Amino acid sequence: MPRTYLALVHQDDADGPFGVSFPELPGCVGLGDTLEDALASGRDALAFHLEGEPAPPAPAGAFRVDDLLEGLVAVAQLAPSDGAG
Secondary structure, eight states: OOOOEEEEEEOSSTTSOEEEEOTTSTTOEEEESSHHHHHHHHHHHHHHHHTTSOOOOOOOSOOOHHHHHTTEEEEEEEOOOOSOO
16 A cells, blocks of 8 residues: 555635645645645645655654644545556
8 A cells, every 4th residue: 555645735715726735745736626636636746756766754743733724625645646547
């Protein structure tokens, strides 16, 4: 079973697109007009980000909650896509 990563889903405006970020992987992001599209984009971003690289170790530190909560609409555990989508 592939490792999963914490995904934070944000939406700045009620009718705007959704963004997905991964606190463990700075710079790895996904975007979609719907929550489902954003999660699929996040899986693809994970696969691309990790391609050819060993999986990074689990984080040892904590994240500042205040920095993560603004615009937060969902939290998910995602595995990289298998490229079949």
